[in-house]
Amino acid sequence: MAQKQPVDYVNPFIGTTNYGTTNPGAQVPQGLMNVSPFNVMGSTLNKVDKDARWWSTPYEHNNKFLTGLAHVNLSGVGCPDMGSLLLMASSGKLNVDYHAYGSTYREEKASPGYYTALLDKYNIRLESSATARVGITRFTFPKGEHNILLNLGEGLTNETGATVRRVSDTEVEGSKLLGSFCYTNNQAVYPIYFVMRINKAPVSAGYWKFQRAGEEWENDWNKDAGKYKIFTDYRGELSGDDIGTFFTVKTDENEAVEVQLAVSFVSMENARRNLEAEQPVGGFDAIHKQAKAAWNKDLSKIEVTGGSEDERTVFYTALYHALIHPNVFQDVNGEYPAMESRQTLHTDRNRYTVFSLWDTYRNVQPLMSLLFPDRQTDMIRSMIGMYKENGWMPKWELYSRESYTMDGDPAVPVIVDAWMKGLRDYDIESVYEAFYKSATVTDSTNRIRPDNADYTKLHYVPLRDSFDNSVSHAIEYYVADWNLAQLAASLGKTADAEMFAKRAQGYKNYYSKEYGTFRPILPNGSFLTPFDPLMGANFEPNHGFHEGNAWNYSFAVPHDIPGLVKLMGGKRNFVDKLQSTFDKGFFDVTNEPDMLYPHIFSEIDGEEWRTQKLVSNILKTHFTNMPGGIPGNDDTGTMSTWALMNMMGIYPLCPGRPDYTVVTPVFDKVVIHLDPAYHDGASQVVIRKAGTGNYIKNIRIDGKLNKGFKIAHDKLIHSKEIVIETMNR
Amino acid sequence: MAQKQPVDYVNPFIGTTNYGTTNPGAQVPQGLMNVSPFNVMGSTLNKVDKDARWWSTPYEHNNKFLTGLAHVNLSGVGCPDMGSLLLMASSGKLNVDYHAYGSTYREEKASPGYYTALLDKYNIRLESSATARVGITRFTFPKGEHNILLNLGEGLTNETGATVRRVSDTEVEGSKLLGSFCYTNNQAVYPIYFVMRINKAPVSAGYWKFQRAGEEWENDWNKDAGKYKIFTDYRGELSGDDIGTFFTVKTDENEAVEVQLAVSFVSMENARRNLEAEQPVGGFDAIHKQAKAAWNKDLSKIEVTGGSEDERTVFYTALYHALIHPNVFQDVNGEYPAMESRQTLHTDRNRYTVFSLWDTYRNVQPLMSLLFPDRQTDMIRSMIGMYKENGWMPKWELYSRESYTMDGDPAVPVIVDAWMKGLRDYDIESVYEAFYKSATVTDSTNRIRPDNADYTKLHYVPLRDSFDNSVSHAIEYYVADWNLAQLAASLGKTADAEMFAKRAQGYKNYYSKEYGTFRPILPNGSFLTPFDPLMGANFEPNHGFHEGNAWNYSFAVPHDIPGLVKLMGGKRNFVDKLQSTFDKGFFDVTNEPDMLYPHIFSEIDGEEWRTQKLVSNILKTHFTNMPGGIPGNDDTGTMSTWALMNMMGIYPLCPGRPDYTVVTPVFDKVVIHLDPAYHDGASQVVIRKAGTGNYIKNIRIDGKLNKGFKIAHDKLIHSKEIVIETMNR
Known part of the structure; x- marks a missing residue:
């Protein structure tokens, strides 16, 4: 065989x-x-x-x-x-x-x-x-x-x-x-x-056609009324x-x-x-x-050795799921309908559609930057096309219609992450123009950030309707604005960079010392009272939080973990609180905002083992070679990519920050084939697991000990071999 | 003014x-x-x-x-x-x-x-x-x-x-x-x-679009379910x-x-x-x-003088109604969908549609032959086109679909009547071929004459289903076959002419001496028993008769009134019986088969006054300048044309027999403008009423006394003036 x-x-x-x-x-x-x-x-x-x-x-x-x-x-x-x-x-x-x-x-x-x-x-x-x-x-x-x-x-x-x-x-x-x-x-x-x-x-x-049912007198005459009529x-x-x-x-x-x-x-x-x-x-x-x-x-872009048959199946199926959306949109002659207007336009490249960006900015798009930078670049060009056609970047784009599903301004972290990883063959001025627009327009034309009048003034979004998603919105604006600050700085727009960086700190407004979580703020500036940080489980409607409870959002600040640590009372308190979300069952593996929670431990010296342990457990528990082997909606590949990258040993904690958190790989050897045209000539990197432990002892890059448990993207792609030495605890 | x-x-x-x-x-x-x-x-x-x-x-x-x-x-x-x-x-x-x-x-x-x-x-x-x-x-x-x-x-x-x-x-x-x-x-x-x-x-x-109603859970989410949704x-x-x-x-x-x-x-x-x-x-x-x-x-084709304002209104409105259907079908570029197949064909002439022939063969199409022979010729060409496209002449054609509504083979009297009146600029060989086909094919492909297996053998159609229209079908076949015999004779097809003429005599089978009416015949050859010749009033289902009773059909043999007179016991008995249909209210002014009943009296020497009296009464009673001024469905102009021609003083009793029964005109003077190109150079004929009586004393054509109360079509169109001298009785 x-x-x-x-x-x-x-x-x-x-x-x-x-x-x-x-x-x-x-x-x-x-x-x-x-x-x-x-x-x-x-x-x-x-x-x-x-x-x-x-x-x-x-x-x-x-x-x-x-x-x-x-x-x-x-x-x-x-x-x-x-x-x-x-x-x-x-x-x-x-x-x-x-x-x-x-x-x-x-x-x-x-x-x-x-x-x-x-x-x-x-x-x-x-x-x-x-x-x-x-x-x-x-x-x-x-x-x-x-x-x-x-x-x-x-x-x-x-x-x-x-x-x-x-x-x-x-x-x-x-x-x-x-x-x-x-x-x-x-x-x-x-x-x-x-x-x-x-x-x-x-x-x-x-x-055939179902004929509408007629009145009784009519049915006497018309044998087709109220039935399927066959036209031969x-x-x-x-x-x-x-x-x-x-x-x-x-x-x-x-x-x-x-x-x-x-x-x-x-x-x-x-x-x-x-x-x-x-x-x-x-x-x-x-x-x-x-x-x-x-x-x-496409699947051979990553070759794995070791692991069980089931693990290899989970892995390649995850990659398979990651390569479904976004998908090509244009016809073989290059024609496609323009965003919203649906005028027929023409492209010589691939025009992509189905951008579930609130999901995919977290890992699917970063994965594309790593494995298929040519596709990622075309996806970014497609997003720019949407902006040029319709005046706004996509949020949840479906076949050139904007559905405005989910929250925030997720196009920002998608493109900034790619930009920071060196994918730059597109019109960045238009990108910045588009981002600046959605970040600053405060009237009702801004359906990407509908709360911008409040947000730009207060740097948070107050709860204006009982069951609105105000906190969830703001949480996303912070990530976007932090990314936008990185891009502004990269483009030499210092003042903008400062403005956006400042806005990205606004999350602190939501922190309630009383509950130790984020908490909705009323228009008068006071916290919502009474308040139940566990309200919102199982999709029940909640005040301020979208499809989740306060715990699912309170650590979703990947761009400022040090700030969050300080806000939450220092390292010890922070670690305990974060750990308690897992211990008390507040962590929801099926939802995006807290999918980075396990990796946050790796931001804190000496706590990285918690990441490794949690990731390993989650993979084992929730990602299996069974029909039920994905915990909840795959979210156009986002859940699968969470498993995929963690199984490889690298996971992007914070989009826009071009690095990966290193976790214990599932496989003995992972060969990532790169595209030399996009990766400064690099064509391959190998991640090798040494030993059979669940925890990481150290990481060597081309023989040299890596400091900490993160690897910069640039370093990754220019490495030949990354050896992750494991141990048991 | x-x-x-x-x-x-x-x-x-x-x-x-x-x-x-x-x-x-x-x-x-x-x-x-x-x-x-x-x-x-x-x-x-x-x-x-x-x-x-x-x-x-x-x-x-x-x-x-x-x-x-x-x-x-x-x-x-x-x-x-x-x-x-x-x-x-x-x-x-x-x-x-x-x-x-x-x-x-x-x-x-x-x-x-x-x-x-x-x-x-x-x-x-x-x-x-x-x-x-x-x-x-x-x-x-x-x-x-x-x-x-x-x-x-x-x-x-x-x-x-x-x-x-x-x-x-x-x-x-x-x-x-x-x-x-x-x-x-x-x-x-x-x-x-x-x-x-x-x-x-x-x-x-x-x-807008009416959205199907969802389940209850769905309606909670989808505000458009079960309502008209607006797409802006x-x-x-x-x-x-x-x-x-x-x-x-x-x-x-x-x-x-x-x-x-x-x-x-x-x-x-x-x-x-x-x-x-x-x-x-x-x-x-x-x-x-x-x-x-x-x-x-178009309306000026007939100019009338005299009569009341209401009578002129009834008259011109009748002509207006006669000029609605058939109507043009082809687009300005000459394209139209072929009969049944709907393949796009092209014509340089007018292609007509909406042929309600069971109605219009009686007078609308004859009127067209007189007033608009060019249109009548194109209508005949349209019918020939349908035969060529679909293999059968039309019966009740609607926008190139055959609806098979009503009875008989009505294309035959339409074309034969025009042929006998000298309109001959079309492919008569194809016409004869088509007519011969529908007259002789006995299998189920013949949907024009679905009873042809019985009819060709027996010369009548037995009642095979309780409420079938067997007698009504046969009544129409007789008229069609008599017409076809005329055409065959005209084309020198003597044997065919004899065959069809013989078939046209088959009506005699239906005559019941016991009831003095036509009566359905059972498949075993005996009459339907029990039998009620008045059954079928007001559209109630009837055995053998379509939308009428036995009385409404028993005189519908325009092609052989002498034969019918003999069948019904001679002139006196016949006149009494026919008169009784009016006196006893058996005559239905709203239905086609008996619309010729009043004129039948003019086929019998000395009884013409009855026609004149009945027609005058019917016009006064049923055709008025009021919204209800047409008795029942106008039948694509057929009812209107009945009034129109009778008001002019001439009515075609028997299609295929190129003459008109003369009745008392409503107007003092009727000028009919003819088309010289079709009428042997004749361009006008005047019908003048002398006196104010309701009955006709005599008829003078260009000064010469006319024998009887009929005028041949040929004579009519070559007359300059027809003077109808009236009297009172």
């Missing part, structure tokens, strides 16, 4: 339950297209149903009833959107109700660029793969008549409404509305365009809320029919261009092979 | 209640576009509501609540379809629910090519006019902010689903599904494409069941905004071409003037 490649270690089912919200769909790295099984509607056999609760992923591993393959999906998000263009197959008499045509399934398998299952009801095998913008599904049928169904009425998205048109006997095209992600901005809608082709002439084809001879545009299109094919035993589904966010013509450029001749096996090779190439 | 022109006599409100189903909408003669007030939904102020009963017209004169102007409508039909693209204006805060934005109205007026009303709720004046394919509406506003609304979710049609897209700040385009006319053929659907422009830049604009910044395709688009404009007092709405049945591009060719610069008054002039020109 050939040696296992990185791609062979990926288990796409990790994160597909326990709210990980990843999916086992087929796609290529940073691909727009993802073809995921859709099993969250239509049957009580399912444990969860998308319509019975808030549900944000097309696939739940413990569900049983498949109603199709969703095309273009989000991975690891907490809000429903996308997850539409549901392709399914059935046998025998046409029934277009998904409750009826859905099926349980078995023999399910997934690997990078590949998903398969066998539909129990029909004995139809389905297999999916993808190129960047085009999905391909191969149905292998028993002998008989079968239906290939494309449901345009359902999906995860909150929007409805689609149009479809038969282009030829074997091709349809259309569009469907998506958007209103998280319901935060109900105007943030956008159309997806598609072209679907099958490679076998059907014996019949048509559309009409080939023009069919539009509606609940529509679909079908092809009926006649097959021999084990005959395969391939279905290609291409998308574009610009036009149906571009969807067709994407199809013809990426999959001109179809051929499932070749496309699968190509997708697998693309994954193996 | 200038002398009144024909156009000044038209009262478009005639037929707008009492089930006349005409509408007062603005249009040009034979125009595709009709802009009609839509007042049949949204309020209990309305006497009838389209959703509370079977309802087939956008406008009911006794209703009060206007919800818009419907674009492209059917006139005088009994089934709901079209009546969509509902344009409305409102003031102040946007509300897109038609229950809320609808308004009562006053100062309503209509004339050919013009409709106006004042909306009570907003004091907005609306005025509509049209060119052949483009409607134009001028809203005159008070000072303030107003909304121009286009509702794509509602309409008369049974279909739903539309798409709209904002092209620019002042233009939208889209499509909407129509069809399933009468529910008889649920596959007969088709899209209408539109482009709408306003001539003032709006202060805001957008779409999205400009891409919006598709759905219940959608619309709006422009908000800011106006001064009495400021007018013009809205042009162009349609095409080929594409949005063609709708735009139609707009730019027909109304390049807008200008309501000029377009209205042009529409009025077009009507006056």
